[in-house]
Amino acid sequence: MTARIFARAALVGAGALALLGPLTVGTAVASSAGEQGTARVMAAPYAVVPYETVNIRSGPSRAFPTVGSVAAGEVRGAYCWEFGETVNDYGFSNNVWVKLAEGYVSAVYLKGNEYGDLPASASC
Structure with a gap:
């Protein structure tokens, strides 16, 4: 039973990753740098x-x-x-x-x- 719960959690996690797409340090940095100016204006x-x-x-x-x-x-x-x-x-x-x-x-x-x-x- 424990293996079954673990397998289901792994599938849910894999599905979420597929929806989000690959996250890399490069995209995270580029995203935050591009949003800094907008955040500065919005605040x-x-x-x-x-x-x-x-x-x-x-x-x-x-x-x-x-x-x-x-x-x-x-x-x-x-x-x-x-x-x-x-x-x-x-x-x-x-x-x-x-x-x-x-x-x-x-x-x-x-x-x-x-x-x-x-x-x-x-x-x-």
């Missing part, structure tokens, strides 16, 4: 999109170290905005910095309004 209450590749800084000023970057057109999740260093570029001037999961980006480089398309009420 934040707002989304921002830069006009060009922009540096992410650890604080709301160019004096803070760069901790990463966002490519032009890449959608990123944003949490809030705060006033910081005034940035002048492309004929625009703005002292609003938007908080992402990794740090801050100047709203001068983001599509939308002066708050990087966040609502005015979304201050940090």
Whole structure:
């Protein structure tokens, strides 16, 4: 009787594996890497999109170290905005910095309004 239960469990397990397909480290890593950006956007209450590749800084000023970057057109999740260093570029001037999961980006480089398309009420 024990052998029969074991055989049935083995068949169920094999069926599940057949439905899932072969799982390898490569597919697991590729899947999680591809989903990281989406998860980052989904976790934040707002989304921002830069006009060009922009540096992410650890604080709301160019004096803070760069901790990463966002490519032009890449959608990123944003949490809030705060006033910081005034940035002048492309004929625009703005002292609003938007908080992402990794740090801050100047709203001068983001599509939308002066708050990087966040609502005015979304201050940090």
